[in-house]
Amino acid sequence: MYNPLRSLALLCLAAGGLVEGIDVDFTSASSIKSATSTIAYDMLSSWYYGNQTGNNPGNLPPPYYWWEAGAMFMHLVDYWYYTGDASNNAAVIQAISWQAGTNGEFQPSNQTSDEGNDDQAFWAFSALAAAECNFPDPPAGYPSYIAMGQAVFNVQTPRWDPSTCGGGLRWQFNPLNPGYTYKNIAANGGYFQVAARLARYTGNETYVQYADKMWDWIAASPLYDASNPDLIQINDGAEDTVNCTNPNPAQYSYNYGILIAGLAYLYNHVSRLPFHPFAVADAKRKGIVNGLFHTFSEHNILVEAGCEPYNNCNTNGLTFKSFTVRWLVVAAQLVPSLHAQIWPYITASAAGAAGQCDGWTNGQYCGYHWTTDVWDGTEGVGQQMSAMAVINAALFNVEALAAPLTLSSGGKSKSDPGAGGTSSTTHTLAPITTADRAGAGIVTFLVLAFTLAGTYWLIAVETP
Ligand SMILES: *[C@@H]1O[C@H](CO)[C@@H](O)[C@H](O)[C@H]1NC(C)=O
Ligand SMILES: *[C@@H]1O[C@H](CO)[C@@H](O)[C@H](O)[C@H]1NC(C)=O
Numbered sequence: 018m019y020n021p022l023r024s025l026a027l028l029c030l031a032a033g034g035l036v037e038g039i040d041v042d043f044t045s046a047s048s049i050k051s052a053t054s055t056i057a058y059d060m061l062s063s064w065y066y067g068n069q070t071g072n073n074p075g076n077l078p079p080p081y082y083w084w085e086a087g088a089m090f091m092h093l094v095d096y097w098y099y100t101g102d103a104s105n106n107a108a109v110i111q112a113i114s115w116q117a118g119t120n121g122e123f124q125p126s127n128q129t130s131d132e133g134n135d136d137q138a139f140w141a142f143s144a145l146a147a148a149e150c151n152f153p154d155p156p157a158g159y160p161s162y163i164a165m166g167q168a169v170f171n172v173q174t175p176r177w178d179p180s181t182c183g184g185g186l187r188w189q190f191n192p193l194n195p196g197y198t199y200k201n202i203a204a205n206g207g208y209f210q211v212a213a214r215l216a217r218y219t220g221n222e223t224y225v226q227y228a229d230k231m232w233d234w235i236a237a238s239p240l241y242d243a244s245n246p247d248l249i250q251i252n253d254g255a256e257d258t259v260n261c262t263n264p265n266p267a268q269y270s271y272n273y274g275i276l277i278a279g280l281a282y283l284y285n286h287v288s289r290l291p292f293h294p295f296a297v298a299d300a301k302r303k304g305i306v307n308g309l310f311h312t313f314s315e316h317n318i319l320v321e322a323g324c325e326p327y328n329n330c331n332t333n334g335l336t337f338k339s340f341t342v343r344w345l346v347v348a349a350q351l352v353p354s355l356h357a358q359i360w361p362y363i364t365a366s367a368a369g370a371a372g373q374c375d376g377w378t379n380g381q382y383c384g385y386h387w388t389t390d391v392w393d394g395t396e397g398v399g400q401q402m403s404a405m406a407v408i409n410a411a412l413f414n415v416e417a418l419a420a421p422l423t424l425s426s427g428g429k430s431k432s433d434p435g436a437g438g439t440s441s442t443t444h445t446l447a448p449i450t451t452a453d454r455a456g457a458g459i460v461t462f463l464v465l466a467f468t469l470a471g472t473y474w475l476i477a478v479e480t481p
């Protein structure tokens with residue numbers, strides 16, 4: 018729909034002027050940084066008390082789940098990378114270390130009843146982001162940031178479960194949690210991205226093999242619908258009680274982003290894509306990018322299609338664009354041939370987000386509907402971090418920023434392939450075999466007798 022206000026904002030942007038909402042001159046690095054500093058400050062001062070006496074570092078108050086805090090600290094690591102503003106670093110270092118624990122695997126006993134593989138991966142992303150930009154080290158006694166990523170990889174690898182769906186990880190690893198029978202993109206794509214980033218950062222071939230193995234499973238599963246290879250659709254997950262034959266078609270932008278970034282890290286590292294049988298693999302990757310923009314944008318502005326147009330995003334849904342943005346930026350950096358396709362969406366979304374940051378108590382909190390510069394009346398951690406991520410990304414239009422580092426390009430985080438400590442006694446990895454790659458499916462007919470429909474509420478409420 019034509020929106021005169023927004024078009025005006027974009028015109029002003031093109032002319033180097035100011036937009037509605039928070040004042041940002043997108044031709045000026047200092048103006049962009051000043052805007053995101055305001056957004057970060059409002060986010061932390063309104064919602065983060067974890068570093069105050071009597072609170073637990075790294076936690077956000079309800080309604081925010083534990084994983085969202087991990088995601089917030091990932092964005093705050095990136096905030097430092099983009100702006101150089103270290104004023105929140107002490108809180109960020111404390112939160113990541115506290116939740117990683119001295120084994121580094123982000124499995125604090127307090128979260129046993131609701132921590133899934135995807136939640137753990139989101140915290141791992143905060144540590145990997147820190148390793149990839151030489152974020153100031155954790156305190157003495159804690160593993161390095163890259164070792165935290167390795168610890169998560171080491172505890173998740175043995176959770177590979179070939180008994181249903183030909184393999185993959187379950188959403189939840191605790192059998193008592195609802196979602197134990199669901200195999201989804203957040204958990205499997207999360208592991209894939211963690212493995213791909215470890216491969217690129219450390220140069221250790223083992224991570225390439227496990228990333229490949231996971232990709233082969235995802236790409237062969239009904240989670241990945243490539244029936245139109247130019248417009249790939251990513252389904253959220255599937256029930257293993259029916260051997261994943263009933264993919265849940267719910268559409269979430271970050272499910273695309275998590276795979277696009279994982280593929281980009283891997284491609285950048287090994288100059289090829291996984292799933293070797295696809296000779297036209299490059300077109301396949303673009304097919305996911307095409308699929309993302311097809312479903313999740315309007316006039317080049319990112320829209321969380323499953324909930325935003327209906328004004329009913331839940332707390333989780335309000336965060337998804339933040340990850341999608343960050344992972345698109347990384348993909349554009351790591352696979353330069355994707356830059357021209359991705360970048361117009363980042364630029365337009367940044368302008369749109371700035372137009373939303375004129376709400377609530379002090380007239381500068383951000384809403385979520387980037388397609389209009391009339392504040393949408395909502396405020397929260399998801400809205401702040403989404404706006405922060407996309408406005409910061411616009412810095413690339415005016416300033417050179419390094420691609421994510423690796424050990425061979427100046428990264429200083431010390432690799433520890435055995436990380437994960439005593440809690441992961443099973444983390445000796447079995448060698449990858451042909452059988453692994455083909456997928457082993459030991460599924461009984463008994464299981465097939467149960468056809469479960471109507472289980473989608475789980476995801477709608479809780480993913481990741
Ligand atoms: C907690 O972290 C925030 C954000 O960096 C900071 O402004 C605040 O001063 C910190 N509070 C304490 C008690 O350290
Ligand atoms: C777990 O909860 C206890 C009790 O509130 C607290 O002391 C501890 O710091 C928490 N651990 C983490 C990792 O948040």
Ligand SMILES: *[C@@H]1O[C@H](CO)[C@@H](O)[C@H](O)[C@H]1NC(C)=O
Pocket residue numbers: 181182183260456457458459460461462
């Ligand atoms: C379950 O799915 C996997 C992967 O598609 C397949 O290899 C296996 O044969 C299926 N099992 C049954 C019992 O249909």
Ligand SMILES: *[C@@H]1O[C@H](CO)[C@@H](O)[C@H](O)[C@H]1NC(C)=O
Pocket residue numbers: 221222223224434435446
């Ligand atoms: C590579 O990673 C694997 C799996 O963690 C580990 O067993 C191996 O020792 C690592 N190799 C090197 C050279 O670090």
